[in-house]
Ligand SMILES: Cc1cc2nc3c(=O)[nH]c(=O)nc-3n(C[C@H](O)[C@H](O)[C@H](O)COP(=O)(O)OP(=O)(O)OC[C@H]3O[C@@H](n4cnc5c(N)ncnc54)[C@H](O)[C@@H]3O)c2cc1C
Ligand SMILES: Cc1cc2nc3c(=O)[nH]c(=O)nc-3n(C[C@H](O)[C@H](O)[C@H](O)COP(=O)(O)OP(=O)(O)OC[C@H]3O[C@@H](n4cnc5c(N)ncnc54)[C@H](O)[C@@H]3O)c2cc1C
């Protein structure tokens with residue numbers, strides 16, 4: 067059995083939880099989903115739509131606000147009770163915060179940032195990138211079950227998670243977490259930048275590069291993004307000059323994204339940018355240099371001046 | 386600001402072959418002589434030992450044999466002994482073998498190694514001795530008490546681009562020591578500062594440097610026999626330029642290929658990275674690499690001035706070893722064994738001085754005495770004028786190098802006069818005549834196919850370089866106006882060419898002029914800009930701990 071740990075914050079499910087679910091379903095075998103928190107009925111109902119053996123809601127006062135210690139204490143007990151073969155997580159910031167501690171607490175192996183799974187003579191073989199994505203390594207877990215696995219964001223498609231014919235059963239379990247054992251005191255959540263965004267959640271992205279020439283032309287890209295219902299992102303030089311905040315940078319030192327549609331405006335396609343977006347479903351590139359490497363991975367390429375092409379696109383979209 | 390302090394007896398800055406050898410030697414002396422155990426610490430800026438190591442590398446095992454006689458039993462990664470040697474003079478399309486391998490290039494009995502693996506292995510031995518190795522902690526400043534060196538300060542961590550403290554801020558630590566051994570490598574930032582402040586280079590010649598670019602390749606296993614080494618002279622360098630190529634074969638089809646050029650070239654449009662690409666395209670080299678895959682890239686400078694450029698390597702509380710002191714035999718392109726040996730001699734001197742409770746310059750002077758009586762001088766003195774002689778061109782240089790073997794290095798004017806490398810760079814108008822040159826386009830372009838030849842950015846990706854992006858630039862350019870005004874006209878912004886990692890770019894300022902853009906997080910810590918910038922306005926300072934290349938297998 068694979069136990070998928072769903073993640074929520076302030077009453078909203080993290081989209082990547084569905085991706086972890088899809089990964090578990092495709093890996094084969096029965097799947098259960100667990101949701102930690104207090105008073106999360108609507109979210110449990112949302113999860114119950116999935117093809118799963120059951121949805122386990124773990125209710126404990128100490129889980130009201132996320133803390134690594136609370137999460138680890140509750141999950142250690144839950145895993146002990148459920149005896150899964152594998153525990154799957156989405157490779158989110160929150161998972162990264164506590165999963166290593168949990169693995170150490172349980173004395174079990176942890177395989178992180180997994181991009182694919184296959185079965186080989188009865189065992190699961192996990193594929194994960196190494197050397198900044200240059201190589202893929204095949205990894206198998208050692209030691210007794212359960213094995214802990216985190217799934218790279220964007221590696222699986224959330225909408226590929228199979229929905230059940232009828233809602234899965236929801237079961238509540240009470241787990242006593244000793245509040246005194248929680249050493250962290252969460253403060254009110256704050257956002258580093260005013261508009262901190264998690265671009266990994268965006269379905270469409272318009273990304274701009276140095277071809278945009280000046281900050282005053284940003285509006286053009288923003289108009290296109292608006293017309294498409296897309297988020298705006300950029301290559302490093304743009305964020306470096308402060309034209310956009312750093313959290314909108316895509317690439318090896320920025321975010322990794324895999325939206326359905328990625329439109330690159332005036333981006334040359336340096337390898338450090340490509341590694342952050344090559345998983346996008348459809349890539350459209352507009353660049354006036356037909357030799358630009360971005361065209362090597364683009365599904366649709368327009369070799370032309372973005373200042374001519376983009377206004378035409380906006381006009382067409384707004385029709 | 387409140388800073389933590391740590392007190393040790395001996396502080397070693399830099400965990401390369403020099404620093405690791407110093408640490409091991411101290412542990413050995415400690416074991417042999419007993420007494421109150423010494424507190425020893427090693428600081429290394431790389432996240433893990435060896436990560437910033439880049440070398441050829443052919444190891445002359447003489448110092449290793451002395452330091453760790455049972456190195457083979459201890460599993461030293463020295464897999465392939467040198468079997469076949471070739472030295473070629475290259476012209477554009479052909480190669481002329483040297484009839485005999487000149488003695489300084491003879492390598493029988495030497496090993497082809499990865500310095501990254503070798504140093505990682507040494508770090509295991511160091512830690513097994515209970516010595517604290519602080520990886521990921523760059524030293525940013527030397528601490529003084531008057532003119533006495535009393536330790537170093539590590540860099541503050543967690544400062545954003547604009548100089549404000551982030552939530553992750555951690556103040557640097559002051560490490561105080563009775564003796565500080567600087568092993569911070571070629572153009573080490575601490576050595577540079579201390580040499581200036583204490584005028585340790587008084588009466589010495591200016592140091593000369595070279596830059597080496599290197600790639601690691603995987604080629605079909607039967608292509609070239611492990612232990613084969615190739616050195617080249619000539620193409621693609623011009624006659625006035627000092628340097629050459631190398632190709633060393635390791636087991637399992639792993640090939641180390643690189644190109645070294647003196648940082649005293651005259652042509653302001655010279656580009657070491659493009660030169661390396663031209664070198665790989667030469668039929669003699671391409672034949673070996675064709676069909677293989679480039680797996681790593683990196684670059685690093687090395688000191689090549691030799692004996693007369695070595696500064697005074699001791700002061701109150703201070704010793705300098707390895708590349709930091711300039712202990713490299715440029716004729717053999719070898720410095721590892723000299724770094725190891727000077728590290729060992731420094732350790733012996735420091736140990737004795739601490740036991741004698743006198744770590745003043747008057748006592749530490751013994752280090753120089755030890756060097757003079759050792760293999761280091763016996764090896765470096767006879768070749769003391771080699772790189773300087775190449776300042777007169779390839780042919781005179783070769784003649785001199787040959788002659789020096791006969792005369793013991795004696796020359797009419799000894800030491801041979803030399804200029805700092807950056808001083809030799811000619812201005813565009815002088816070198817190219819009056820005609821207008823497009824300084825943004827290469828003079829000898831190369832077609833990049835991303836199989837045999839690469840652009841800088843793709844190469845840098847294969848150096849594994851990473852830095853926290855939100856930090857102040859660690860390349861400090863004191864006057865950026867000069868870039869768009871004087872430098873553009875006089876030298877055509879040579880930093881955009883000599884930097885092997887595309888850190889410096891001249892971009893449109895929006896008003897028809899250009900401005901300098903510094904991509905500090907691309908930096909592979911080669912130190913070339915600090916050395917070669919014609920106005921000497923660039924200072925390389927260490928970035929936040931752990932930042933830099935990841936030279937696995939280099
Ligand atoms: C360690 C390291 C980490 C890095 N991390 C990242 C990262 O996370 N993200 C990232 O993006 N980069 C990163 N980089 C930088 C990367 O190597 C490139 O420098 C960068 O991606 C280039 O950005 P660009 O494509 O916007 O600019 P350029 O390479 O300058 O490309 C601009 C493009 O715009 C085109 N253009 C110009 N005018 C027009 C016009 N009018 N219409 C259409 N096209 C036009 C040009 O033909 C050109 O292709 C990193 C580099 C290193 C070394
Ligand atoms: C391309 C190339 C080819 C070469 N080929 C050969 C060869 O075939 N054979 C040979 O014998 N030699 C060769 N050399 C020379 C040899 O690599 C050097 O002489 C040798 O590495 C010097 O050792 P070192 O310990 O003095 O310095 P390094 O090896 O440079 O080590 C210095 C260490 O100090 C660290 N450091 C620097 N500053 C700080 C700071 N502020 N705080 C903390 N840590 C710091 C660095 O990260 C590094 O780990 C070659 C060099 C190059 C560049």
Ligand code: SF4
Pocket residue numbers: 860883884885886887888907908909910911912913914915925
């Ligand atoms: S910025 Fe300077 S030290 Fe860094 S890679 Fe470029 S030339 Fe070398």
